[in-house]
Amino acid sequence: MNIPANQIVHHIEEKFASLKKGLESGDEKTVRECATAIEAYCQLLKGAQQQVQTRQEPIMHPQAYPTSSPQPSSQPLIVNQPSAQEEDEKRNLLDF
DSSP states (O other), X not given: OOOOHHXXXXXHHHHHHHHHHXXXXXXXXXXXXXXXXXXXXXXXXXXXXXXHHHHHSOOXXXXXXXXXXXXXXXXXXOOOOOOHHHHHHHOOTTOO
């Protein structure tokens, strides 16, 4: 949502005027509502500024640098097959 900052500031000024009137009349509800609205508008402005800053910052792409240390070579995996005698010993009586 792109709302011009000037428009947000205009709304803040309107709420600030209402806040002053609420303070003069002693209306606590109006004071709280206006203060909350002003706070929300300020957060909206801060968020818009952060979005602009992130758009302006250049994106840094990671670069791959060659390593000087040798890479470990993969060694073949050796699987020991059990002998026929070991298989006979491991069999269960219920295996058919």
